[in-house]
Amino acid sequence: MSTVETAAAPSTAAAPKRKYFAIDGWGALVVPLVIFLVVVFLVPLVAMLVKSFTDPEPGFGNYVAVFAEPLYMKVIMNTFYVALLVTLVTLLLAYPYAYLMTLVPPLWRNIMMVIMLIPFWTSVLVRSFALIVLLRDTGVINTMLTDIGAIDEPITMLRTFSGVVFGMVQVSLPFAVLPMYATMSGIDNRLGLAAQNLGARPSGAFWRIFVPLSVPGVAAGLLLTFIQALGYYITPALLGGPQNTMIGELIVQQVSAVLRYGFAAALATMLLVLTLVLLGVAGKFLNLEKALMRRS
Amino acid sequence: MAKILTRAFLGLLAVLIGVYLLMPVLVIVPMSWSESPYLAFPPEGFTMQWYEKFFNDAAWMSSLGHSVSIGLLSALLSVVLGTMGALALVRGKFPFRGVVMGVLLAPMIVPFVIVGLAVYITFLGLGLTQTTLGFVLVHTALGVPYVLINVVASLSSVDRRLEMAAMNLGATPLGTFFRITLPLIFPGMLAGALFAFITSWDEVVVAIFLSGPDITTLPVKMWSGIRVQIDPTIAAISTISLIVILAAFAGQGVFKLFASASERRRRKRIVTMQEELA
Numbered sequence: 001m002s003t004v005e006t007a008a009a010p011s012t013a014a015a016p017k018r019k020y021f022a023i024d025g026w027g028a029l030v031v032p033l034v035i036f037l038v039v040v041f042l043v044p045l046v047a048m049l050v051k052s053f054t055d056p057e058p059g060f061g062n063y064v065a066v067f068a069e070p071l072y073m074k075v076i077m078n079t080f081y082v083a084l085l086v087t088l089v090t091l092l093l094a095y096p097y098a099y100l101m102t103l104v105p106p107l108w109r110n111i112m113m114v115i116m117l118i119p120f121w122t123s124v125l126v127r128s129f130a131l132i133v134l135l136r137d138t139g140v141i142n143t144m145l146t147d148i149g150a151i152d153e154p155i156t157m158l159r160t161f162s163g164v165v166f167g168m169v170q171v172s173l174p175f176a177v178l179p180m181y182a183t184m185s186g187i188d189n190r191l192g193l194a195a196q197n198l199g200a201r202p203s204g205a206f207w208r209i210f211v212p213l214s215v216p217g218v219a220a221g222l223l224l225t226f227i228q229a230l231g232y233y234i235t236p237a238l239l240g241g242p243q244n245t246m247i248g249e250l251i252v253q254q255v256s257a258v259l260r261y262g263f264a265a266a267l268a269t270m271l272l273v274l275t276l277v278l279l280g281v282a283g284k285f286l287n288l289e290k291a292l293m294r295r296s
Numbered sequence: 297m298a299k300i301l302t303r304a305f306l307g308l309l310a311v312l313i314g315v316y317l318l319m320p321v322l323v324i325v326p327m328s329w330s331e332s333p334y335l336a337f338p339p340e341g342f343t344m345q346w347y348e349k350f351f352n353d354a355a356w357m358s359s360l361g362h363s364v365s366i367g368l369l370s371a372l373l374s375v376v377l378g379t380m381g382a383l384a385l386v387r388g389k390f391p392f393r394g395v396v397m398g399v400l401l402a403p404m405i406v407p408f409v410i411v412g413l414a415v416y417i418t419f420l421g422l423g424l425t426q427t428t429l430g431f432v433l434v435h436t437a438l439g440v441p442y443v444l445i446n447v448v449a450s451l452s453s454v455d456r457r458l459e460m461a462a463m464n465l466g467a468t469p470l471g472t473f474f475r476i477t478l479p480l481i482f483p484g485m486l487a488g489a490l491f492a493f494i495t496s497w498d499e500v501v502v503a504i505f506l507s508g509p510d511i512t513t514l515p516v517k518m519w520s521g522i523r524v525q526i527d528p529t530i531a532a533i534s535t536i537s538l539i540v541i542l543a544a545f546a547g548q549g550v551f552k553l554f555a556s557a558s559e560r561r562r563r564k565r566i567v568t569m570q571e572e573l574a
Contacts, residue, residue, distance in 0.1 A: 021391045023391060024388055024390075026384055026389070027388030028384070028388070029383045029384040030384030030385065032377060032380060033381035033400065034399060036437070037402070040433045040436070041411070044414035045406075045414045047414065047417055047418045051417055096309050097313050103303070103306070112314070115314045115317055115318060118318065119317045119318070119321070121494060121498075121541055122541070123498035123515060123537060124500070125519060126324065126518075126534040126538065129526070129534060130321070130323050130324045132522070132526060133324070133531075134320075140337040170316060202298070203298070224405075227407075230407065233408070234500060248409040248501075251413055252412075252504070255416070261417060264413055268413045268414070271410060275405065275407065279405065
């Protein structure tokens, strides 16, 4: 508790020689949290990295194995393909939704926000279960369509590629809409009016003023969507078939079914490095900290 | 005209997206009281048998107990560590700010499947898999960012003149912190604790790695249930899980209402006092 007491003292009084390493009483409060996260979070990630080079034998064997086996390459390509498609569909749905939120009166804006937040805080597992109930051959959608005579045979939606995308977009939407809306609501709508005053058509003003100004929020939202989609496990495992295995499922399979820890660690390390590289590159252009902070 | 058409199109799209988002909740809840064991929709009749099945099953009850205790403990730990971290972020000076910030927010970004594997590999050697402590440690790491975000937000709006006034009137720094600052940021801490609890309550991927015959959390038990056979018991448990989350949010909402009501009363009192003095 001495840290709190020292905090009250004027921090400029004891200015250390090297300013860069300066820490004051309040600042010291971050130490327990940093130690905790290093021990519980970072050390395991490093241990995983080490394991990928040492288990079962030292060397690059696990990484070579990933690239040597066409089946694993197929899983990796499939992961990228699904993640890209999910990101694209999410963009097409999230952008108009976020845009409409900026147009409607406050009451409706709040309603739209709540509709977005309810699934956000519903477990992915519960939602995937609901989608199974909806999409399976004897499920809600097929039963309804058969009952009204629209179809004779049930349409297979579960364990298909489109089933996975359908489920994953639903999980991704709130993550994309929230940063998009945050950026859009900060755009001064007088800019669009000025453009129209100067002779632009409303659509021209939208595409040439509003859309470019919304890019930072959109890019941040989509990047987070893409990164998250690369690492999904629950939704593809429940809604997809063996044809659409993603890297997350492969990692779990390798651990639980064949106990190839080193190989699973190599896959996870590759996914982690990719995630960090994407974030690093994007972080140069976007304020991701802000996009993350807006989540709650 | 074009404007009306655009708005109509946007409105229609938003309705469809709304249905798409709410559909799971709208389907699961009625199914949990359906008499049909085949998860038929619309539900047939009304029964509480799936709920009874859940509450009478020792295995489900044990996983419920683990989920509740792990969720509460990790929310508590998250609040303590996260509030201290938030105080440092808003008021403090410490080196390597950018790196520290990255470490603090990393649990929100790294895919859970990677966290799960990394933690499993490490905890296996330490004997921490299948222990409450193991779950609490990881779930705290995942919940802490939410506490940070919420407490940082409420700390930034604290009027520091109140603290100075307290100290001018003779309060010790520690007393000032506990009697002025802490009550002011309490709503943020509560919201952070809530998010941390829900993160733990819902978390399934890391939990799959850490679970086993000794300890299974509710989501992991549901996960294996869904993979084996889906029946309305899962719908009943999903509904209960939803109610827990909604209740948590409602509780927070009620607290906020009370807090703002007492704030209004306090303001009113100050105004009347000022009037009396004048």
